[in-house]
Amino acid sequence: MSGQKTKAVYLKEYPAGMPADGDFVVKEMDVPSPGAGEMLCRTVWMSVDPYMRGRMRPDVKSYIPPFSLDAPLEGGAVSEVIESNIDGYATGDYVVDFTGGWKEYYLSKGERSQKVDPNLAPLSAYLGVLGMPGLTAWAGVTQILEPKEGETLFVSGAAGAVGSLVCQLGKIKGCRVIGSAGSKEKCDWLEKEAGVDVALNYKDYKNAGELTKALAAAAPKGVNCYFENVGGMHLEAALNCSALGGRMALCGMIAVYNNKEPEPGPSNLINMVGRGVMARGFIVSEYMDKAMEFAMEVAPLLAQGKIKFQESVYEGLDKAPEAFIGLFKGENMGKAVIRVGPDRL
Template identity: 40%
Template sequence: MTDQMRRIALARRPEGQPVPDDFLLERGPVPEPAAGEVLVQVTHHSLDPYMRGRMDDAGSYAASLSIGETMIAQGVGVVLASRAEGFAEGDSVTGMTGWASHAVLRGGELRKLDSRVPATTALGVLGMPGFTAWQALREYGRPKAGETLVIAAATGPVGAMVGQLAKAQGLRTVAIAGGDEKCKLALDKFGFDAAIDHRAHGDAASLRKALAEVCPDGVDIYWENVGGKVLEAVMPLMNIGGRVPVCGTIAWYGGGASDKLPQVWRSILTKRLSVNGFIIFDHWDAFPDFLDEMTPKVAGGEIAYLEDITDGLDKGPETFIAMLKGGNTGKTIIKV
């Protein structure tokens, strides 16, 4: 094969927030698949907050990336060559391709895509983010009609799905988002009952006052995506017996967490809250059920979604850095 493979590797470990010099664009020959393997030409790959943690050399739920290793990502693409049973040239597939133009994966590491929906939905609404919302809301949120749910990063792929699923089950849904545009999206596209711009509030006390006005009956479920001042604002408003599924703490991914643990911990005690950290990969056996239920709804327009697609593999680092600062609108995807 004469084409070159392009990939973005981890050049060094970030100190705080990532910067462009932490990444390296490399070129090389396109790999050949061995027996049982498939060569995929990647058309799009996902960018997700969890990738920031994999750049550190620290113990976590998954192994850290090594220096020089291709940045991790789920991608979608087309089979160029197959030496694995069940896959043929031209098949549309998804798997953990990394930030790369080509990838060789074993057949068992790939899944064929459903032609009823665009391929990129496998990276967002019908991929890991959508599944995260679907599984953790029912298992850890335990929603009941008439309750109030608050979620930050509400127009992201996880938040938007959580809001729509909760709304369909009869809950009052309150979005916290960054900026007027995202608040309007939360209301008009994703159907939230109320939306608050966290950037309009300089501290947790101000944000808490605004939340109290739109949550007159308190908060039963707080879906934790960000940490920071949003967590500080919401916790005193939680109702007795409330639930807090902990999905992420993006405000602290680069360090800088303030020491509010005593205040938060007391709220957990006095409100008898259930706080559940979860890693969605522990629940992957339920993924087929998720696809069976949600694919027809996405194909039929019952579930809204938004994709923020940037053209160019080389734009990955700057797009990733911007995403960690809230610069995306919807699911962040790179078109390779």
């Protein structure tokens, strides 16, 4: 493919507060040639995920290094192998990896690539329900919360990539499930398609007190399990409504990712003491060794139609910044994915 041009997205500058289109720039370059021990991959689908915002803060120490301004951004992708100098990878194979996002072509050493079967599920599902967000949801539910039949599970960010699977796993395990999301359309989907018992549109509530009242009405026996995706008033309401021996899986707090200054913590942490609440934060990479167990449980449920998922599809690499910004404005239904190129050329 020598001489052929390709595109990749760079950060022009680190965003201050809410990311904006002008923080990103699309650059053109030559398609690279694979050397020994490398393969050339073509990105078919790429993912935008909230954790990427954390990589846009060079001043904050994190579990993952910040993005450089001098290299293309990276992220989860499903890609087609175009040319391979690596044993075990052949032209036409599909792989998932964590670097191929934000670019059309890239070189890979295959170290963190995993082959995927295009006949088992739509390729984009490997970035959502069968991918990193799916494993996150499954790990938080099965390894941390361990909900029991008849218990009440509250899920914030309930209509998103992670939250929507959490809700449905909770229903399969026999829980009363209450989900919170930011629009009527999302709440309708949660109740009518995902089977949650009560969906709360958090935008109807001005503060933690109002959300607490609505949650308490929906959870008359208290909240046994809370899956935290949002933070802020959701955490405060969950603490107010926690049952004795409540468990919390702290997965993310998207409501604070664009804050310029740290926000004061919830004022009602004392509830954890009297009610014996256990809270456990986690990062999905902790559970990579459970990926097969996750796939064996969730893939059949998906194939049987017992688990549903939604995607917001953006067309073309140029739309990636818009899709990413949309994560923080609630613009996506379910998993946000970008179709960078066709499944096959």
